[in-house]
Amino acid sequence: MKFVRMIKLKPLIVSLLIPLGLGGAVGMVLALTGQFSDYRELFQPPLSPSPWVFFVAWVILYTLMGISSYFVLTADKPVGARSDALWLYFVQLGVNLIWPILFFYFDMRLAAFLWIIVLIALVIKMIVSFWFISKPAALLQIPYILWLLFAAYLNGATYILNG
DSSP states (O other): OHHHHHOOHHHHHHHHHHHHHHHHHHHHHHHHTTHHHHHHTSOOOTTOOOHHHHHHHHHHHHHHHHHHHHHHHTSSSOHHHHHHHHHHHHHHHHHHHHHHIIIIISOOHHHHHHHHHHHHHHHHHHHHHHHTTOHHHHHTTHHHHHHHHHHHHHHHHHHHHHO
């Protein structure tokens, strides 16, 4: 019960709403424009999951991102260190949100592949910066980096298979 009383509800809700809201908005735009159905018509690489897996995975990942950013935001560490780490968080989030637009909307699969490599580098840098502020915050990002590596494989293989 002691941990529950330490939770600052408003910053936690805001921390969750930012990635979930932004990710949901991008997903909604792509869904409404029919971009996901176009993707299903492409040759799929081995290990490609069912379309519903992407939705579930991103909801989980954006939730973990939000909790992780909350841990950094509320950590008992110097403001400068927290600000630098959160700046990296927001930069990677912006880069993350541009990837599906490149891949799905503009069909720029090679550019999207290069973009996701940049995203992976940013996320690794973010995880390292989070580690020095809150180890749980850094550890919550591990599923995200693993998913990004898998997404890079899918992106690269889709580019190769579909020219």
